Amino acid sequence: MTPTQLRAFASVVRLGSVKAAAADLGVTEAAVSLHVGQLRKELGDKLFTRTSSGLAFTPGGLRLASRAVELLGLQDRTVLEVRAAGAGRRLLRLATTSLFAEYAAPGLIEFFADRARDLDVELSVHRSRDFESLLLTRSVDATIGPRPATTEPGVSTTLFLNYQILAVVAPDHPLTHTGQPGAALLRSQTWLLGPAAAGDAGVIPQMLRRIGVPEERQQIFQSHAAAVEEAKRGTGVSLAVSFAVAQDLAAGTLAKVPGRAVQGQGSWNISILAGKQAPSAAEEMARFVTTPRATQAMLRGRSVTHGRFKPAIHVTLWS
Template sequence: MTPTQLRAFAAVVRLGSVKRAAAELEVSEAAVSLHIGQLRKELGDQLFTRTASGLAFTPGGLRLASRAGELLSLQERTIMEVSQAGAGRRLLRVGASSVFAEYAAPGLIELFASRAADLDVELSVHDPRRFPDLLHSRTLDVAIGPHVAAAGDESLIRKPFLNYQLTIVTGPDHPLAKVEASLGQLRDQTWLLGPSAATDVGVVPALLRRIGVPEENQQIFQSHAAALEEVKRNNGLAPAVTFAIAKDLANGTLVRVPGPSLRFDGVWATLTLASQGTPPAAEELVRFVTTPRATQAMLRGPGVSVGRFRPSIHVTLWS
């Protein structure tokens, strides 16, 4: 069983078609079929059959599908780690929710990476719903985002470390800037939102559900900062992390929408595998986020811009 064979099978599983897998891998359909045939012969399993509604996987095929991504990721990671070890370096791959990545991660990662001259940190942004799969496939070493109950999954360890608060804000000249709005009035407004609104997990989606904001009144921007810039022009409302907008509230470019029930509490947590495969650098980060220095770094507001990161920190935006 070779990486090339697994890569072909994983592409077929993901795309549901030998033809599309061949196009993605830039090989012929015959090459993909050959790799699948070799896997079938070696494993003694048909893996999948073609039906009128698509591919139907055997129990063995489903098991291989769940392992293929993990094996390929481990291969890639091993190649990278061997290369870095030869250069005397380590790599820590951190995945984060969009809110944490934008507001708290810059200061945290900069401070953490500065403590070890041989450590490279890669920060990528993901939908929190994908965290378990990304950890199990070894694509991530540690994930940070909304604290969600483990729901009986003993293969993962969640450790909450920081409480934060969301408040609803608008521009100083918006009609709701100085009046206590009803839920009906809030629902009728234009909501200017960051990418966290596109998922079902976290405080922002919970806030939108609680108020009952219809989808047609939601505009989602590529970043929360971009949404807030539009809010400052009095074009709508937005939920914002309180510590990140302290300066804007102080200088009056943003104002809180009045109302006693318009503040929402959230908790960020680290997520790692319960097995012994967690890298030492990930375990060190899990301990570090609970320290006063780390908390201060995260609460500095938006923190250090990506352009000012040390070369050993890489930021990747993944859909």
């Protein structure tokens, strides 16, 4: 049983056909079929059969699919750890939502990295619905985002920070003079939003669905800060984390839109593999992120340049 065979089989399982797996791996269909055939012969199991509705997997095939993903993830992780160890360093691969990456990650990571001088941090932004899969395949070491609706037995999740989302506008915006606006008036506004609004989970998409804001009234910017800056110009309504706009509200450069409909409560949770399966750096982060000093660092939002981290933090807001 080789990594190449397991990778071919895992692709067949994930994509549902040998043809799609071959295209994904950049090889011929015959090569994928050969690898699957070798696994069938070695394991003495058909693994799957073709039906009119697609592939039907045997119990053994399903067991192999799970184990293949685990083994391939472990292989990738081992390569990274060996390379880091050769340089005398550890690597923490952290996946977060765009909201956390922009508002809280800089302060947290700078403070955490200052405490662990042998540690490199690699930050990436993903949809929260993909977090458990990323963990279980060992594509990342820890995830930070909203609490998952269901938690796999092999994943440990800890709540560490609640936050509030507010609707904000320029001080002279009409919504500041109308009392508590109704749903119809809110739906007629131009909404200036960050990348979080493009997701399908989290407090901001939930608020937009609750109000019923039509897509044609939404303008999504490449960062949440850019959306808030546009709101300061009086062109629309933005949704922002309360601690990030506290100074603007106090200074009067922004005003809060009144009403419960335009307020939301969210939470940030850290997830790692359970049962001592997580790398030491992930376990350290899971402990550290719940401390008062970590909370202060996140709320303070200390300025961090990407060059501070080696390897540099790679953030893709539209992944």
